[in-house]
Amino acid sequence: xxxTMTAPRIRVDPxxxxxxxxxxxxxxxxxxxxxxxxxxAILREADRCTEPGQIGALLRRExxxxxxxxxxxxxxxxxxxxxxxxxxxxxxxxxxRVEADRLRRENERxxxxxxxxxxxxxIQGKVSELLGIxxxxxxxxxxxxx
Numbered sequence: 001x002x003x004t005m006t007a008p009r010i011r012v013d014p015x016x017x018x019x020x021x022x023x024x025x026x027x028x029x030x031x032x033x034x035x036x037x038x039x040x041a042i043l044r045e046a047d048r049c050t051e052p053g054q055i056g057a058l059l060r061r062e063x064x065x066x067x068x069x070x071x072x073x074x075x076x077x078x079x080x081x082x083x084x085x086x087x088x089x090x091x092x093x094x095x096x097r098v099e100a101d102r103l104r105r106e107n108e109r110x111x112x113x114x115x116x117x118x119x120x121x122x123i124q125g126k127v128s129e130l131l132g133i134x135x136x137x138x139x140x141x142x143x144x145x146x
Contacts, residue, residue: 039072 042062046069049055059066128135 034068040076043069043072043076 042058042064046055046058049058059069125135
């Protein structure tokens with residue numbers, strides 16, 4: 001006697017199939033930023049760990065590295081919350097320096113415009129000489145003053 005076994009048929013709904021993951025990789029990974037309160041809370045929790053493996057479990061749960069704890073402890077010891085709250089990157093610019101730089105740029109721009117205007121006036125004087133048109137600088141100054 002021969003017994004044939006057939007595999008059960010499984011119906012698969014095409015809409016239920018998971019879509020393939022997006023193969024695109026973001027251009028640049030975004031850095032995580034931790035607040036000072038979060039850092040202190042994690043340090044307090046790590047300091048309360050007494051059993052072997054508890055700190056590792058904390059780090060896995062929070063997706064942190066042991067180097068985070070080392071850096072944060074160093075910062076805490078150096079100046080508590082102020083060191084932990086320190087923002088990375090450039091320091092804000094001094095308002096007086098910003099204003100001085102703006103005025104310096106404006107001064108350079110105005111000097112360039114003045115030099116250009118003086119060249120135009122010089123060229124106008126030469127053209128008037130070539131054409132034989134007399135220019136009376138004294139009368140021009142009097143007219144512009146009124």
